[in-house]
Amino acid sequence: QVQLVHSGAEVKKPGASVKVSCKASGYTFTTYAMHWVRQAPGQRLEWMGWINTGTGDTKYSQKFQGRVTFTRDTSARTVYMELTSLTSEDTAVYYCVRYETSDTYFDYWGQGTLVTVSS
Amino acid sequence: QSALTQPRSVSGSPGQSVTISCTGTSSDVGGYNYVSWYQQHPGKAPKLMIFGVTKRPSGVPDRFSGSRSGNTASLTISGLQTEDEADYYCCSYAGSYTFVFGGGTKLTVL
Numbered sequence: 001q002v003q004l005v006h007s008g009a010e011v012k013k014p015g016a017s018v019k020v021s022c023k024a025s026g027y028t029f030t031t032y033a034m035h036w037v038r039q040a041p042g043q044r045l046e047w048m049g050w051i052n053t054g055t056g057d058t059k060y061s062q063k064f065q066g067r068v069t070f071t072r073d074t075s076a077r078t079v080y081m082e083l084t085s086l087t088s089e090d091t092a093v094y095y096c097v098r099y100e101t102s103d104t105y106f107d108y109w110g111q112g113t114l115v116t117v118s119s
Numbered sequence: 120q121s122a123l124t125q126p127r128s129v130s131g132s133p134g135q136s137v138t139i140s141c142t143g144t145s146s147d148v149g150g151y152n153y154v155s156w157y158q159q160h161p162g163k164a165p166k167l168m169i170f171g172v173t174k175r176p177s178g179v180p181d182r183f184s185g186s187r188s189g190n191t192a193s194l195t196i197s198g199l200q201t202e203d204e205a206d207y208y209c210c211s212y213a214g215s216y217t218f219v220f221g222g223g224t225k226l227t228v229l
Contacts, residue, residue: 035218037220044122044208044220044221044222044223045157045165045208045210045220045223046220047210047217047218047219047220059215059216061217095164095165100170103153103170103171104151104153104155104170104171104212105153105167105170105171105210106155106157106165106167106210107167107176109164109165109166110164111164
């Protein structure tokens, strides 16, 4: 079955960077793009962008452009999200989400990684 | 890119029907047949309930249905059950390979 397994929770200081991983299994990794969505405590879902797992091409939300980088390792079936210049407003659960291209929706979600930014 | 507009909360009694609206613009909700809805229980990852405005994935009860009129999409839940109590989010394709979520609606089953 499809599984997306995140790396563990992180605690970072303001100004630092964080890199979250998401390992996929149960399907052909390069067939589906992967999106990243975050959710601050008690807040709404926020779309961050996506990576074409086959080509490595990326698209970022304007809000995060210049501060976020998505990469993938096809041999490890893993995608990564790196966010720099962290502030307390980046405290959130970060989800990797598999994207079904044909009908344009997010069908499988990882369990999420909690990133806490605190001095 | 502004979030799609959803009511903060809705409520209903078991067996009743509720409708959650999701208002965007002609550049997102009204412009593409790519509106999806997600259910999220506390502490859990979201779950797909509706895609392509009106389509239901296998395994989702037919009590859940989607529709759209102009720039407003709607999720209707009929025959409310206690397990339907959750947060619901709409999401729309917004062009140029970007997406936008709604602000979320908390459904309370009284």
